[in-house]
Structures are given as structure tokens and as C-alpha cells.
Amino acid sequence: MSKLKSTTRIPKNLDDLAKKTEEEKGEEEIHHVEETFGSDSFTPEQLTQVWNDFAESRKAEGKNSEHMVMKQEFYLKDPTTIVIKFLNPVKIDILDRFRPALLKHLKRKLNNGKISLETELIEAQSQRMIYTNQEKFAYLTEKKPILRDLQNRLGLDTDF
Template identity: 30%
Template sequence: MSIPTSLGHTKKLMAQKAKEEASLQEKKKAEASVVVPQNGIVLTQEKLEEVMPEVIAHFKGKGKVLELAILNQPSRMEGHEICLEVMGHVQEEIAQKMKPELLSLIRDLTGAGKLAIKLVTKEEVEPHSNKLYTSTDKLRFLKEKHPALAEFQKKFGLETDF
């Protein structure tokens, strides 16, 4: 990009840059659009489960380990959408990148026409139990889990503080 010498030249450069960005966005949209065959075959959960081993083998053959981690998680059909469960934003980004390849592969294997992939972000659930930091907390937890331990504590005079 050259340095503008006048206001008119600046406007001309800005218009040229806007045209370039518009054409670039049109190219991206054209690449993102996937041709959907209209043959009327509907993908069912059973058919999806039949072809998933082949899909997994395809990604395994290419050495795509991160994609395999996503594909090995449970997937289900909701209407014409395949719901893939992902854990966190990292897997979500990977799944977004593999969507076109996965869609075309499933379409080729099943012959299904109307098909989409929906990502369901599943958060890891932390246990609601308190953390056991002190010896007293640990002993209390073990006594709740094993009541016989309270008898041993009385009989032998066990203490957590020494």
C-alpha cells in the first residue's frame, strides 16, 4: 500500500481496499458453502452409528488425534442435525475446522441429503464435595464412609493432631 499524497488519493485507496475486502469475503463465503445433494435420504441414529467406525478409521488414517477425541465422544441425531459433544473452546475450534470434511465424509458414506452438524459444549462438572485439606477433615470423611473407624478411634485413642 502506498502513502497517499492528497485527500483524493486517500479516498481512492480506501475504496480500493474496501473492494478487495468485499471480494475476499465473497470468496470465503463461496468456499464455506457446501453443496447439499437433494436425494431425500434421511440419516437416522442407527445409520450414523453404522458409519461412525468408518469415519473414525478415516481420521485415524490421517493421524488426526484431536479430531478422534471429539469423534469418540457420544453423538446423537436431532432431526437432520448431528449433535457432537465437545469439552471446552479448544475442542470447539477443532470441531469447527473439521466440520466440512466430516459432513462430506458422512454424506458420501450414507447418501444422506439434508445434514448439518451442531456442536454441544459440555462443561466439566466439578464435584460439589469439599476439599479435604486438614487431617481432621480427612478423618471426618473416612468416619462417615466407614463407621467402624469411629470405634477404632475410641478404642485406641487415635488423634489427628500430634
């Protein structure tokens, strides 16, 4: 009867197992070659052009939700930090799905590896709907205070 060889070695200590996986990760990182980018400066116009190119490529691929996210307002916080303004947190989740591809595209096209992307959630100002005659009159008197004086002089009632 032949003796079977063990293909895996069971570690005696869990720390040995953790150390081994860390060493393997380190070796993978050494062998993994990353694309490097320069540190060229860019203008807001160049950024807008590259941004719009990426947005149109998403639209051409049929990824309309990503295209919609790309059409949000954005600005440069500092020379390499791009901030996108959102009114809806759902759009941030959509951005997170393709953020790595967007960053890689921006870094490659603008030749700047320091580019980062931030999001800013803006609260939309809710406007109260005006329904009743009193509410309508109150709104108009805020705009034109002279209406209150006219109401008093003429003895008008807002409820008719």
C-alpha cells in the same frame, strides 16, 4: 504514437461497483454445481458406523487430534441433528477445522442433505482434593454418618 486501451473501467459510483460484484457472485452461483443429497432416514447404528469410518480415516491420515475429537460422545437431538458433547472448548475449535468435510461425508454416506452438526459444551464437575485428616474424616462422615456417632462415643480426635 498508439493509444493504449484501458483494460478496466473505473466506476463512477461505488454503488455500481457493489452491484457489479453482487451480479458476478450470482452468476458464479448459477454456474456452480453442488452435489445434492437425498433425504433418506437413518438409524443411530448407521450413523455410528459412518461416524467411526470417518474417525478411522482421520487416524489413518495421521490427524490424531481430529480422531480424538471424533471419539467424543454424540447423540441425535432430532432425526437430522447430531450433537457432540465437549468438555474442552479447544476441541470445538479443532472440530470447526474439519466440520465441512465431516458434514459432507455424513450427508453422502447416509444420503441425507438435512444433516446438521451442533456442539454442546459441558462443564466438568470439579472435585475438591482431600488433604488433611479433618477433611478425610468429614468426607467419610458424609458417606457414613455413623462415624460421627462413633467419634463422639469413643472420644476420638481427628487430628492425631
